[in-house]
Amino acid sequence: MxxxxxxxxxxxxQSSYFYYQHKKRKAKYRFRLLLVLALLAxxxxxxxxxxxxxxTAHGNEHLFAPQLVLDDGHRQSLIAYPVNTSASVExxxxxxxxxxxxxxxxxxxxxxxxxxxxxxxxxxAVNYLNVRIGDREIVGEIMEKKAAKATFDKxxxxxxxxxxxxxxxANLFTNNIANIDPLAEISVTLRFVMPVTYQxxxxxxxxxxxxxxxxxxxxxxxxxxxxxxxxxxxxxxxAMPMAKQSSLQVNVELNAGVAVENIRSAxxxxxxxxxDKPNSQYGANYHYKVSLKKGEVPVASGFELSWQLSxxxxxxxxxxxxxxxxDFYTIFTFFPAENRTDEVLPRDVVFIIDTSGSxxxxxxxQAKASLRHALSLLSHQDSFNIIAFNNDSKQLFHATHMRSxxxxxxxxxFINQLYADGGTEMLQPLNQALLMPSRKIQSExxxxxxxxxxxxxxxxxxxxxxxxxxxxxxxxxFTVGIGSAPNSYFMKKAAQFGRGSSIFIQSANEMGTKMADxxxxxxQPSLADINLSFDQQIQQTIEVFPKKLPDxxxxxxxxxxxxxxxxxxxxxxxxxxxxxxxxxxxxxESEKQAKAVSKLWAKRKIDDLLDGLVTGEDAEQVKxxxxxxxxxxxxxxxxxxxxxxxxxPDMGQLLANNRLKQLKxxxxxxxxxxxxxxxxxxxxxxxxxxxxxxxxxxxxxxxxINR
Amino acid sequence: xxxxxxxxxxxxxxLSLLLVAFVGAISLCLHASWQPTKAxxxxxxxxxxxxxxxxxxxxxxxxxWADTHALAELNFVQTNKQVVVLAGGDPTTLAFSAGAVxxxxxxxxxxxxxxxxxxDSHFSxxxxxxVDDVITVKDRLGELRTYHVTSLSIVDASEQLLSLENEQSxxxxxxxxxxxxxxxxxxxxxxxxxxxxxxxxxxx
Numbered sequence: 001m002x003x004x005x006x007x008x009x010x011x012x013x014q015s016s017y018f019y020y021q022h023k024k025r026k027a028k029y030r031f032r033l034l035l036v037l038a039l040l041a042x043x044x045x046x047x048x049x050x051x052x053x054x055x056t057a058h059g060n061e062h063l064f065a066p067q068l069v070l071d072d073g074h075r076q077s078l079i080a081y082p083v084n085t086s087a088s089v090e091x092x093x094x095x096x097x098x099x100x101x102x103x104x105x106x107x108x109x110x111x112x113x114x115x116x117x118x119x120x121x122x123x124x125a126v127n128y129l130n131v132r133i134g135d136r137e138i139v140g141e142i143m144e145k146k147a148a149k150a151t152f153d154k155x156x157x158x159x160x161x162x163x164x165x166x167x168x169x170a171n172l173f174t175n176n177i178a179n180i181d182p183l184a185e186i187s188v189t190l191r192f193v194m195p196v197t198y199q200x201x202x203x204x205x206x207x208x209x210x211x212x213x214x215x216x217x218x219x220x221x222x223x224x225x226x227x228x229x230x231x232x233x234x235x236x237x238x239a240m241p242m243a244k245q246s247s248l249q250v251n252v253e254l255n256a257g258v259a260v261e262n263i264r265s266a267x268x269x270x271x272x273x274x275x276d277k278p279n280s281q282y283g284a285n286y287h288y289k290v291s292l293k294k295g296e297v298p299v300a301s302g303f304e305l306s307w308q309l310s311x312x313x314x315x316x317x318x319x320x321x322x323x324x325x326x327d328f329y330t331i332f333t334f335f336p337a338e339n340r341t342d343e344v345l346p347r348d349v350v351f352i353i354d355t356s357g358s359x360x361x362x363x364x365x366q367a368k369a370s371l372r373h374a375l376s377l378l379s380h381q382d383s384f385n386i387i388a389f390n391n392d393s394k395q396l397f398h399a400t401h402m403r404s405x406x407x408x409x410x411x412x413x414f415i416n417q418l419y420a421d422g423g424t425e426m427l428q429p430l431n432q433a434l435l436m437p438s439r440k441i442q443s444e445x446x447x448x449x450x451x452x453x454x455x456x457x458x459x460x461x462x463x464x465x466x467x468x469x470x471x472x473x474x475x476x477x478f479t480v481g482i483g484s485a486p487n488s489y490f491m492k493k494a495a496q497f498g499r500g501s502s503i504f505i506q507s508a509n510e511m512g513t514k515m516a517d518x519x520x521x522x523x524q525p526s527l528a529d530i531n532l533s534f535d536q537q538i539q540q541t542i543e544v545f546p547k548k549l550p551d552x553x554x555x556x557x558x559x560x561x562x563x564x565x566x567x568x569x570x571x572x573x574x575x576x577x578x579x580x581x582x583x584x585x586x587x588x589e590s591e592k593q594a595k596a597v598s599k600l601w602a603k604r605k606i607d608d609l610l611d612g613l614v615t616g617e618d619a620e621q622v623k624x625x626x627x628x629x630x631x632x633x634x635x636x637x638x639x640x641x642x643x644x645x646x647x648x649p650d651m652g653q654l655l656a657n658n659r660l661k662q663l664k665x666x667x668x669x670x671x672x673x674x675x676x677x678x679x680x681x682x683x684x685x686x687x688x689x690x691x692x693x694x695x696x697x698x699x700x701x702x703x704x705i706n707r
Numbered sequence: 708x709x710x711x712x713x714x715x716x717x718x719x720x721x722l723s724l725l726l727v728a729f730v731g732a733i734s735l736c737l738h739a740s741w742q743p744t745k746a747x748x749x750x751x752x753x754x755x756x757x758x759x760x761x762x763x764x765x766x767x768x769x770x771x772w773a774d775t776h777a778l779a780e781l782n783f784v785q786t787n788k789q790v791v792v793l794a795g796g797d798p799t800t801l802a803f804s805a806g807a808v809x810x811x812x813x814x815x816x817x818x819x820x821x822x823x824x825x826x827d828s829h830f831s832x833x834x835x836x837x838v839d840d841v842i843t844v845k846d847r848l849g850e851l852r853t854y855h856v857t858s859l860s861i862v863d864a865s866e867q868l869l870s871l872e873n874e875q876s877x878x879x880x881x882x883x884x885x886x887x888x889x890x891x892x893x894x895x896x897x898x899x900x901x902x903x904x905x906x907x908x909x910x911x
Contacts, residue, residue: 078898241861243837243860244839674823674825676743679827681738682736682740684739685733686736688728689733689736692725695728696725
C-alpha cells in the first residue's frame with residue numbers, strides 16, 4: 001500500500017482534481033463515521049443511564065445500618081434483617097448518659113445464631129449490657145477477651161442463650177448472640193457515658209448509627225504490624241442486602257443547668273419541647289426534650305445534636321466529680337478566653353481529598369464544595385496544593401503554589417473532574433503531603449498545614465497514626481469529616497497525632513461556617529506546651545489523663561480527667577503562644593457531683609494507654625494496664641468483652657425445633673432459571689457493532705483514496 | 708501482477724470478515740433487545756386479556772397462538788405495581804410473564820402458591836420489596852387474597868429444591884443479584900431471591 005501512495009506523490013497534490021475528489025470523499029466518510037459513532041454513543045449512554053439509575057436509586061452501597069446476619073451453625077443467611085435502634089440520652093451539663101436499645105427478630109422458624117456490627121462514639125465508656133430474649137433477661141459482665149469467647153462458645157454448644165459484645169475498633173463493635181428461639185424478639189440494651197463536645201462556642205453530641213464499609217489496604221491482612229496489637233483479629237462485616245431497613249428513634253433530655261439557645265441537629269429534623277418549670281422550688285430548671293420529628297426514621301446517618309449557652313451564661317470552667325471508695329474522680333473542662341490576634345499567619349496548605357468509592361453521592365459533592373469554599377478563603381500571602389486519592393493519588397501541582405487567579409482557576413478545574421470510585425489507600429497521599437516542597441516566595445517560618453477531607457472509611461488507622469507520629473513536627477494536620485457516617489475515631493486521632501484538630505460536616509448548610517472557622521483557626525497562633533498543675537502540696541497521689549495536653553486552637557477547650565485522693569480545689573494553667581507566655585489560676589468548685597465520672601476517667605486512661613502503642617510503648621505492658629483498668633471499672637476495652645450467658649437452657653424449646661426442621665423438609669419445589677441477561681448481551685452487541693463499523697470505515701476510506 | 712492479486716485477496720478476506728462481524732453484531736443486538744421487547748409487549752397483551760376476562764368472564768387468548776393462560780394477578784400494594792401470573796414455570800412461559808410453578812400453581816388451593824419471574828423484566832420490581840409489605844393475589848374467580856411479606860432470603864439454586872413451610876403462603880422467586888453482569892444466562896449466578904409472604908385475611 002505504501003507503493004501506491006508513493007505513485008500519487010508524483011502529481012502536484014494540492015492542485016490536482018483527483019486530490020480534491022479524495023478530500024471530498026474523505027470528508028464524506030468522516031461524516032458517516034461520526035454519525036455511526038454518535039448513534040452508538042447514544043445507545044450506550046441510554047443503557048448506562050438506565051443502569052446508573054437502577055444503582056443510584058438504592059443509594060451509596062458502601063453505607064449501611066446495623067444488620068442482623070443469621071446462621072444455623074453451618075451456613076450464614078445471604079440476606080440481613082434489620083436491627084432497630086432506639087437511643088435515650090440524658091445530658092447533664094458536660095456529660096451525656098446514653099442508653100441504646102437494639103431490637104430484632106429471628107424471622108426463621110428455627111433456633112439460630114445471630115451477629116451484627118454497630119458503631120458507638122469512640123469516647124464512650126460502655127459499662128452495661130442486658131439482653132432480653134423472649135421473657136428471659138441476662139445481664140452481662142466484663143471479662144478478658146479470650147476467656148469471654150471461650151465462655152460464649154461453650155454456652156453456644158450447650159444450647160444456652162448467650163451474647164458476646166466485642167470491640168473491633170474504638171468506634172466499631174460486634175454482638176454475637178447464640179441460640180435465638182424461633183420467631184423470638186431480642187432486645188439488647190447497652191449503656192455508656194461520654195463527654196459532651198465543645199467547639200467554636202457550640203456544645204454537641206454525636207451518636208453514630210450508620211457505618212461505612214471500611215477499606216482494607218492491599219497488604220493489610222498479610223502484614224500484622226500494620227495493625228495495632230489491640231485491634232488484631234478484628235472483623236469487618238460487609239454491607240449486605242437487607243430484607244427491610246433498620247430504623248432509628250432518639251430521645252434526648254437536655255439539662256444544661258442554665259438557659260440554652262439554638263438547639264439544632266445537622267443530621268435529622270427534630271422536635272424540641274421546653275419542659276421549663278420556673279415556679280418550682282429550685283428556681284428555674286432548664287429542661288429540654290428533644291426527639292425526632294417523624295418519631296421513627298430509617299437509618300441513613302448518625303444522629304447529631306448541638307446547642308449553645310446564652311452569652312451571659314458562657315462558663316470559663318466546669319467540673320464534675322464523683323467519689324468511689326476513697327478516691328475522687330473529676331472531669332474538668334477549661335474554656336480559655338478567646339483572644340483573636342489581628343496578626344494573621346501566612347498559610348501553606350496542602351488539601352487532601354478522598355475520592356474513594358465510599359464517598360459516593362452527597363459525600364463527594366459536600367467534600368468538593370468544602371474544598372472550593374476553603375480555597376476561596378485563602379489570601380494572597382497563602383500558598384496551596386491539592387492531592388486527590390483513591391487507590392492512586394494525583395496532585396494538582398508538584399509543589400505548593402501561591403494563591404493567584406490562575407492557580408485558583410486550575411484548582412477549580414481539577415476539582416470539577418473528581419468523582420468517587422475505587423479504594424482508599426491513604427498512606428501514599430499523606431506521605432506526599434508530608435514531603436511536599438513549598439515555593440521559595442513563601443516565607444521561611446511558615447508552618448505546613450494539611451487539611452484532610454475524608455469519611456475515614458479505612459481499617460489501617462493504626463498505620464496512618466504511626467506515620468504521623470514519626471514524621472518531623474513541622475506540620476499540622478486538620479481533618480474534615482464528611483458524610484453521614486464518618487469514622488470519627490480516625491478523624492480525631494489523626495488530628496491528635498498530627499497536632500491539629502478535627503471538624504465534622506454533616507449537612508450542606510453548615511459547611512460554609514465550619515470551613516470558615518477551620519480556615520481562621522489555621523491562620524491564628526495556637527497555644528502550645530500547655531501544662532496543668534493541681535494543688536500538688538496537699539495532693540499525694542494524682543493521676544491526670546491525657547498525660548500530655550494537645551496544642552490548643554482558637555475556640556477549643558482543655559478537658560482532663562483526674563483521679564485524686566482529696567477533692568480538687570484549684571489548678572494552674574501555663575502555656576505559650578508563638579510570642580507570649582500564658583498563665584491562668586483557676587478555682588474549682590468540687591461540690592458539683594455527677595454519676596459515672598469514674599468510668600469516664602477510666603476510659604480516658606485506657607485511651608491514653610492505647611496511644612502508647614502508636615508511640616512505641618511495650619505492648620504487653622499496655623495490655624496488662626488496660627486490662628486492669630477495664631476490669632476494675634467494668635468498662636469495655638479492646639482487650640475485654642461483655643459476656644452474658646443464661647443459667648440453664650430451655651429443653652422443651654430445643655425438642656420443638658427439631659420437629660419443625662423435619663416438617664420443613666416435606667414440601668419442596670424446584671427453582672427455575674430467572675434471568676434473561678439481555679442488558680449485557682445488548683452491550684456486547686453494541687460494542688461489536690462499534691468495532692466493525694470503525695474497521696469498515698477505515699477499509700472503505702482507504703479503498704476510495706487508493707482508487 | 709502477483710502483488711495486485713494478493714492485495715485483492717486480502718481485501719476480499721477483510722470484507723468477508725467485516726461482513727460476518729457486522730451481521731453478528733446486528734443479530735446479537737436484535738436478539739438482546741428482542742427479549743425485553745417481547746416481555747414488554749406480552750405484558751400488555753396479557754394484562755389486556757386478563758382484564759377482559761375479569762370484566763366479561765370470557766376467555767380471550769393474549770395472542771392467537773398463545774399456549775398459556777393467565778392464572779392470577781399479583782398486586783404489590785406499597786409500590787402499586789401489578790403482574791399477571793401465567794401457568795407454568797418453563798422458560799417459554801417466563802419469557803412472557805411471571806409464571807406459577809407446578810405443582811404449586813393453584814392460588815385457590817390450600818397449598819403454597821409459588822411464582823417465578825425474570826429479575827431483569829417482570830420481577831425486577833422484587834428489588835424494592837421489603838419485609839412487612841403487602842401483596843394481594845386475585846385469582847380467576849375474582850377472589851382477593853392478602854399476603855404479608857414475612858421474610859426475604861437468598862438461597863443457592865444448585866440445591867435445586869426449596870422447602871416450603873407454610874400451606875397458606877405465597878412464594879416469589881427471582882434471580883439474584885439484580886444488577887449482576889453476566890453475558891449468558893447459563894453461566895450466571897446460582898443464587899435466588901425468595902420472598903415469602905403469609906396470608907393475613909380471613910381464611911375460609
